[in-house]
Amino acid sequence: xxxxxxxxxxxxxxxxxxxxxxxxxxxxxxxxxxxxxxxxxxxxxxxxxxxxxxxxxxxxxxxxxxxxxxxxxxxxxxxxxxxxxxxxxxxxxxxxxxxxxxxxxxxxxxxxxxxxxxxxxxxxxxxxxxxxxxxxxxxxxxxxxxxxxxxxxxxxxxxxxxxxxxxxxxxxxxxxxxxxxxxxxxxxxxxxxxxxxxxxxxxxxxxxxxxxxxxxxxxxxxxxxxxxxxxxxxxxxxxxxxxxxxxxxxxxxxxxxxxxxxxxxxxxxxxxxxxxxxxxxxxxxxxxxxxxxxxxxxxxxxxxxxxxxxxxxxxxxxxxxxxxxxxxxxxxxxxxxxxxxxxxxxxxxxxxxxxxxxxxxxxxxxxxxxxxxxxxxxxxxxxxxxxxxxxxxxxxxxxxxxxxxxxxxxxxxxxxxxxxxxxxxxxxxxxxxxxxxxxxxxxxxxxx
Numbered sequence: 001x002x003x004x005x006x007x008x009x010x011x012x013x014x015x016x017x018x019x020x021x022x023x024x025x026x027x028x029x030x031x032x033x034x035x036x037x038x039x040x041x042x043x044x045x046x047x048x049x050x051x052x053x054x055x056x057x058x059x060x061x062x063x064x065x066x067x068x069x070x071x072x073x074x075x076x077x078x079x080x081x082x083x084x085x086x087x088x089x090x091x092x093x094x095x096x097x098x099x100x101x102x103x104x105x106x107x108x109x110x111x112x113x114x115x116x117x118x119x120x121x122x123x124x125x126x127x128x129x130x131x132x133x134x135x136x137x138x139x140x141x142x143x144x145x146x147x148x149x150x151x152x153x154x155x156x157x158x159x160x161x162x163x164x165x166x167x168x169x170x171x172x173x174x175x176x177x178x179x180x181x182x183x184x185x186x187x188x189x190x191x192x193x194x195x196x197x198x199x200x201x202x203x204x205x206x207x208x209x210x211x212x213x214x215x216x217x218x219x220x221x222x223x224x225x226x227x228x229x230x231x232x233x234x235x236x237x238x239x240x241x242x243x244x245x246x247x248x249x250x251x252x253x254x255x256x257x258x259x260x261x262x263x264x265x266x267x268x269x270x271x272x273x274x275x276x277x278x279x280x281x282x283x284x285x286x287x288x289x290x291x292x293x294x295x296x297x298x299x300x301x302x303x304x305x306x307x308x309x310x311x312x313x314x315x316x317x318x319x320x321x322x323x324x325x326x327x328x329x330x331x332x333x334x335x336x337x338x339x340x341x342x343x344x345x346x347x348x349x350x351x352x353x354x355x356x357x358x359x360x361x362x363x364x365x366x367x368x369x370x371x372x373x374x375x376x377x378x379x380x381x382x383x384x385x386x387x388x389x390x391x392x393x394x395x396x397x398x399x400x401x402x403x404x405x406x407x408x409x410x411x412x413x414x415x416x417x418x419x420x421x422x423x424x425x426x427x428x429x430x431x432x433x434x435x436x437x438x439x440x441x442x443x444x445x446x447x448x
Contacts, residue, residue: 043179046074047186054190063194064095067157067187072097074183075142075176076169077159083110084146084155084191094155094191102136109135110143110156120144120177120184123160139163140172144181146188155191157184244273296445299335301328301342301374305363308343312350319359321350326364329372332445333421341417342376344410345437349378354432371423373440382431392425414439420448 050070057063064082071080079098083106086092093106114121114129123129123141133141141160145153159180161169251266258266305325309316316323323346346361353359357379365374383391392415411425414437418425423441 040179043074043176043183046070047179047183050074050183051186051190054186057190057194060094060194060198063190067190068095068097071157071159071183071187075159075180077142077161077172078165078169080157080159081106081110082155082157082187085153099136105135110158114143114156120181122172122174122177133158133160136160137162139166142172142177142180144184146184146191148188148192155188157187240273244270247273295334296332296448297335298330299333299338300330301338301363301365304335304338304342307339308346311339311343312347315347315350319350319353321353321359321361324360324362326362328363328365328374329367331367331372331441331443333441334448337417337420341414341439344414345376348410349376349380349435352378352380354379354381367443369443371440371443373438375436375438377434377436379434382433383427383429383435384431385429388427391427421445422448 047070050066053066054063057066068080068082071082072078080096081093081099082095084092084094091108091110093103096103096106099106109132114132121129121143123133123143125139129141129143133139138160139162141158143156143158146155146157148154157180161172247266247269251270255263255266302325305323305328309323315321342363346363349361350359360379362377363374365372367373392411415425418439418441421441422445423439425437425439427435427437429435
């Protein structure tokens with residue numbers, strides 16, 4: 001009886017011991033699992049941090065250095081390599097950590113044949129690629145390709161251990177391969193973004209240089225054209241005056257001897273001389289807008305309008321035009337050019353009137369913190385919207401010289417003056433009812 005009790009007690013003891021050992025094993029497994037989860041969570045957090053910092057990298061070199069440092073930290077390995085496979089330059093080491101002594105060998109050792117597909121690969125003794133990592137003194141390594149969207153290998157990331165370091169570092173485990181691949185994908189995505197940005201910057205820089213060269217060439221061409229227009233127009237004035245004088249003298253002296261047809265021809269000549277004289281005068285004005293040094297002063301548009309009314313007094317009287325003046329701003333501009341601009345717009349408003357309707361012109365304006373503006377409205381024939389660009393182009397006429405006298409330069413001069421003052425001019429119109437021209441200029445110009 002006593003022997004039986006002893007055997008039962010011994011069996012119970014062994015059972016209890018087994019349960020305790022199993023509990024310890026389970027507890028250890030739980031601890032290991034928790035540690036693995038903590039390690040995985042830490043890797044995930046570091047990867048998120050890497051993504052954030054990689055986006056802020058100011059240039060490619062900074063990004064590559066940051067990448068290898070994070071691979072070392074995330075996977076607790078003492079060294080890493082970031083390699084790009086360039087179709088033209090070949091294999092290029094973008095950055096390395098802990099492999100400085102092998103700098104010359106790195107680009108020659110690895111190529112895309114060392115990896116299969118786009119998965120991470122752990123390399124140990126006896127496996128494909130072992131000879132390559134052995135040349136770097138590594139006993140174990142994990143390597144993963146950088147792939148583009150078509151899954152073409154564009155680079156490699158490698159991290160590894162030397163033989164003597166396996167004592168201090170855990171052997172590379174299969175379970176980190178997925179995390180390594182995910183991290184490599186992030187690095188590859190950032191690298192592609194940087195490469196695209198780099199190409200865009202180069203493209204923009206090249207395009208900017210070309211535009212600057214074209215702008216400079218256009219500037220020189222415009223200067224040459226302005227000089228040509230000025231010299232040509234200036235040189236034409238003297239012979240044109242002579243032609244006009246001799247034609248007028250011929251007409252006065254011999255008009256009694258001319259028949260009706262000859263007198264008509266003479267009027268054609270005089271009309272042509274008159275139009276050519278106006279064209280030369282307007283062309284000179286157009287070329288002078290940007291050629292002359294234009295000083296700035298405080299300009300009161302009320303004074304400008306009074307000067308314009310005086311200059312156009314005969315035209316205003318002949319057409320029975322009425323000019324109404326509202327509030328107008330005071331601003332910095334070139335006085336003579338503002339007179340020229342206003343006079344060209346007002347003279348057009350009077351000239352392009354409707355038959356039987358006296359011209360009514362309204363001039364008003366205003367200002368805000370950044371700019372001044374004014375408008376000139378009329379009740380004339382109006383302008384079709386399809387001519388909104390052509391009307392400001394030099395020599396562009398919407399009507400024949402027989403209908404309305406003019407050279408087609410007046411509004412081109414207005415546009416050039418407005419743009420020289422860093423402003424703009426445009427119009428709104430209803431055909432058959434009238435037009436309004438608007439001018440807008442920065443409030444505090446320093447120079448033009």
